[in-house]
Structures are given as structure tokens and as C-alpha cells.
Amino acid sequence: MSKAAVIPQLMAVFQQYGYEGASITRFSEATGLKRASLYHYFPNGKEEMAAAVLDYVTQTLKEQLLSPLYSDRPPIDRIRTMNQNIDIFHQHGQKDCLMALLSIGEAHDLFQGRVQQALKLWINSLASVLVDAGITPTTAHHRAEEAIAQIEGAIVLTRGLNSTAAFERILKQIPETLLRPE
Amino acid sequence: MSKAAVIPQLMAVFQQYGYEGASITRFSEATGLKRASLYHYFPNGKEEMAAAVLDYVTQTLKEQLLSPLYSDRPPIDRIRTMNQNIDIFHQHGQKDCLMALLSIGEAHDLFQGRVQQALKLWINSLASVLVDAGITPTTAHHRAEEAIAQIEGAIVLTRGLNSTAAFERILKQIPETLLRPE
């Protein structure tokens, strides 16, 4: 098995258990590889695994979720396409956001830079669509942050209420909310 | 030291590290009590500590955060007062929400019921204020969920961006957003 093939499996474990709850044993079960084999790919252990997963997530964010924002379609359609991909990636809110999980506890000290960079990329990409739609840059930036907060919070609600209803409803109304008149 | 005095200190550890990252050693350091002394208060260990903390948080939620919602002041003032207390309790987004943290990983299986109950209490209390303000019950319920999602997501942004700016801005605009015309 190649290193590239194990990373999504490690990601799934981090998504379910968070950084401190994810153990090498759980990684071993998820990948089918023994402990020592995982250390062959990631000599620095869990920390290196999380860093690799975070890089993978950042790339997925760029290629899968944010790339529609840079198309030549109308702004509302670009945002709707992003949301459809978010809905799939997070499985209607049932799969956690790695940026949220890897900013808790000791993971916060380790990955603060990476998480902050990825979040800012998301915020700026979304804000640029609003600017294209004629919205003031400051307002655009604020609204982008608010939309991302709603998405992250909707994931929390999905976990806490054991229901995907709020997530799907919130996601659906985000495009119109973002593009409302100033 | 009484059991009641220990619980807020345990809460602080859970807020910083989450459920799996919170170890008995960290509880010992935070309280000044040795391991065995903590087991005197909580024979069932970490699980019982988290349950006690969650009960304490639920009571704080009721008494400190939600009680202003049931006053006889105008709806907008009731919500503003709740938000001021949220801002203090969560230290401008820097202190995590226990309901969010205790629904991750194996904690999710252990505390799903308690978390769901507390979240529903919050949602229903907030929605009832909107109904008082003349908003349709269904819309009120939806808006309450959206506001709580924004608050939870704003805490995630505070962690991820290492800044309280988004949290404070989002909190400030929530009362008007909740009470906007249908």
C-alpha cells in the first residue's frame, strides 16, 4: 500500500476521534497495517500523520471545495457548487472538520499555523466571490467568516443533536444570505 | 476541598484538552489533589468527572445564560443579556463549549443524551423569545438553531484563527438577525 493511499484512512480516524483520541492502534485497525509499518511511512508518529492529513485536507479544500469559486459562472452558482461539495465531503455534517479538531488541546500548539492558513484561504476565496458580486471587501470578508462559522457550528449541531437536519437547512440558505444586498 | 469546588477546575481541563486529551494527571495538576483523592470523589474516574462537569455546565447554562431569556424585558434585551453572559462564560470565544467537545469520539457515545438535552434546552429557550416577539414557531426554532450554530462555529474560528475578532462581531449581530422580519 502506498503512503498516499493510507492518508485518507488516517484522516477518517482523526475525524472520528480527534487528535488525542486517535491512537496508533486505531490507525492500525483502519489501515490494516501493523504499528511498525505505519512508523515506516511516518517516522515521527502521530504528529507526522496529522501533519500529512492536514496537508491532504488543505489540498482537497483547494481542489474540491474552493475551485468552483474561481469559475466564470454567476457568483450564486459558484457558492452553491462549493456547498454541494461541502455537503458531500462532510457527509451532511456527520464527518467532522479536521481544522476544527486539530485546533483542540495539544494539537493546537502543533498545527496552529497550518490550520490558520487553511481557514484564511477558505475565507478569502469565499470573500472574493462576494466582491465579484459587487459587495464591499470588508463586508465580504465579514460575511465569509460568518458563513464558515455557520458551517462549522452546523457540524457541532449535527454531532450534538444526532441529526443532519440543521446542517442541511443551514447549508442551503448560505448562498442567498451571503449575497443579500448591503 | 469540596467536590463542588473541584468541578469547575475539572471543567477547565476538559475545555482545554477535550475528553480524550484530559488525563487524570492533568486533573491532578489543575486541582492540586493527587490521583487517589480524585478517585475518592469520582470512583468511576474520568467518565464520572465528565458527567459531573456536564451536569454543572447544564446548570450554569440554565441559571446564567438562559434565565435572562425568561425575564419580562423586551425580547431584544433578553437576547442581548444572554449574549453578554455567553461572551463572559466563553471568554470571547477562547474557552471551548463542553457540549461541542463532549460529542467527539468515544465521549459521543457516553454523553450523547446529556448533550442533546442541553442543546435542545438552549434552542427551545431561545426560540420561545422569538415567538414572544411574534415570530412563527417553526421559523423561531430554525433561527434559534442557526444562531447557536453561529456561536459554536465562532468558537471554532477563534481557535483556528487565534483571534477573538470574529466571535465578538458575530455575537454582536445575533440579536438583530434573530428578530429580523419574516
Place this chain on the structure above:
DNA sequence: GTCTATATTTTGATAGAC
């Protein structure tokens, strides 16, 4: 590249003295 075996550290938990 994957494994078995093993070492080390940390964590959760208990017994029993004071």
C-alpha cells in the same frame, strides 16, 4: 515494505496508611 518482538512511558485504577 511489512512483520514480530520488545522497550519505554503514560494512563487509568486500587489498596491501604494516616
Place this chain on the structure above:
DNA sequence: GTCTATCAAAATATAGAC
């Protein structure tokens, strides 16, 4: 009620065979 001492289990990590 708090402690020291101790144990068992789990976690991280490494050595070395194939």
C-alpha cells in the same frame, strides 16, 4: 479526605528479521 505505593493496561516508539 488526602496521601504513598503499586498495579495493570494502553500508548508511543524502536530493533531487527524477512
